[in-house]
Amino acid sequence: MYNSSKISIAITCAIALLFSAAALAGPKTSYGLGVTPTKEEIALWDIDVRPDGQGLPIGKGSAIEGEAMYEAKCASCHGSFGEGEGRWPPLAGGENTLKDDRPEKTVGSYWPYASTLWDYINRAMPFPAPKTLTVHEVYAITAYVLYLNDLIEDDYVLTQDNLAQVKMPNQDNFYADDRPDTHNTRCMNNCKKPKDIVIVQSLRGITPEQEEEQEQGAAKVEEKAKPTLSKNALAGEAPYKQSCFVCHGSGIADAPRTGDKNAWASRLKQGTPMLIKHAIEGYIGDAGVMPPKGGNMNLTDEQVTAAVHYMLEQN
Numbered sequence: 004m005y006n007s008s009k010i011s012i013a014i015t016c017a018i019a020l021l022f023s024a025a026a027l028a029g030p031k032t033s034y035g036l037g038v039t040p041t042k043e044e045i046a047l048w049d050i051d052v053r054p055d056g057q058g059l060p061i062g063k064g065s066a067i068e069g070e071a072m073y074e075a076k077c078a079s080c081h082g083s084f085g086e087g088e089g090r091w092p093p094l095a096g097g098e099n100t101l102k103d104d105r106p107e108k109t110v111g112s113y114w115p116y117a118s119t120l121w122d123y124i125n126r127a128m129p130f131p132a133p134k135t136l137t138v139h140e141v142y143a144i145t146a147y148v149l150y151l152n153d154l155i156e157d158d159y160v161l162t163q164d165n166l167a168q169v170k171m172p173n174q175d176n177f178y179a180d181d182r183p184d185t186h187n188t189r190c191m192n193n194c195k196k197p198k199d200i201v202i203v204q205s206l207r208g209i210t211p212e213q214e215e216e217q218e219q220g221a222a223k224v225e226e227k228a229k230p231t232l233s234k235n236a237l238a239g240e241a242p243y244k245q246s247c248f249v250c251h252g253s254g255i256a257d258a259p260r261t262g263d264k265n266a267w268a269s270r271l272k273q274g275t276p277m278l279i280k281h282a283i284e285g286y287i288g289d290a291g292v293m294p295p296k297g298g299n300m301n302l303t304d305e306q307v308t309a310a311v312h313y314m315l316e317q318n
Contacts, residue, residue, distance in 0.1 A: 052122040056167035059121065064143030066150035066157040072140050073147045075285070075294045076129045079250055079258070085109070085151040088255045095151040101173070111152025115177040117169040121145045131246040132299035236316040239309030246297035247310050258293070262317045275315065282307050 052058040074083065082088050085095030097107030106113075110120055125141045127133045136144070146161040154169055155161070161169075232240075243251075243261075250258040259266035270278060283304050285295035296302045297310075 050125065052118045054116040054118050054167065056118060056163060059118070059163035059166060060138050061163055062138040062142045063160050063162040064139050064141070064146050065160045066147040066155065069143030069145070069147030073144050074292065076136070076298050077144065079255055079292055079294065080130060085148065089253060091255065094148050109152070110148055111154060111172065113173050115171055115174045117145070117149060117166050117171060120148060121166060129298045131249050131297055132301060135300060232316050233312065235309055236312040239306070239311065239313030242302055242306040243310040243313045246299040246302060247314065250297070251314060261314045264318045267315070267318050275311070279308050279311050282311050
């Protein structure tokens with residue numbers, strides 16, 4: 004006759020044997036989730052470029068070719084000579100400033116590898132329309148930025164075979180940090196009470212509660228001052244924020260700021276059709292450069308037209 008304790012022991016042993024058998028059978032190879040990616044799908048993600056040039060696609064481009072491409076797609080933010088417009092980062096200059104109190108970290112003065120420049124342009128530029136450059140354009144613009152930093156000649160043809168041979172001035176100052184890790188001791192007793200901790204300054208991304216309050220307050224003010232927009236202008240809000248705001252929101256490269264009536268006055272004299280034509284086809288004038296479709300060639304003419312109406316009706 005079995006008592007309850009003997010039954011419990013028997014059940015426990017049975018469960019242990021089941022888990023042991025499962026462990027001996029090895030890890031489960033499939034959980035029935037997802038599908039195995041194809042080589043083509045993996046290739047779409049495998050776009051990193053290493054310092055030795057591994058990962059670079061076949062292609063070429065020179066600084067001479069890249070100059071016009073840079074002017075059309077990069078200069079509005081980074082300046083015609085890589086000096087940087089407004090608060091946008093400079094790409095050239097800054098030699099011998101890294102030990103200064105305010106070092107100027109540019110491609111030529113700070114970056115360790117030319118492959119980093121190619122990889123970043125390929126992934127993220129131009130800012131309003133990343134991943135729209137062809138391989139040839141990336142090589143040519145990379146060559147032009149290197150030329151602006153006096154690292155290659157203007158007729159030097161950059162290819163997948165020689166890009167890694169470009170020696171960056173600051174390369175040797177990058178090294179593996181071999182210092183041991185340190186860990187803060189977690190407070191377990193007599194810790195500060197959260198309600199007694201006072202935030203004396205709000206840093207973007209560090210104190211999200213205060214940031215959220217500020218953004219909500221700004222949104223309320225903006226909502227009160229927001230004009231009534233036509234249906235066409237409302238359709239242009241999304242493309243404006245995607246491809247136009249980066250310049251027209253801050254006045255980069257003398258772009259007329261949205262909402263600045265004085266800045267738009269002389270342009271409005273040309274007539275709305277001409278403004279739309281310049282926005283679609285691009286325009287180079289004494290006051291600045293307007294790349295075709297704001298540098299985002301994926302936009303349709305209708306989207307650009309709507310974006311222009313959105314900006315005009317803000318004034």
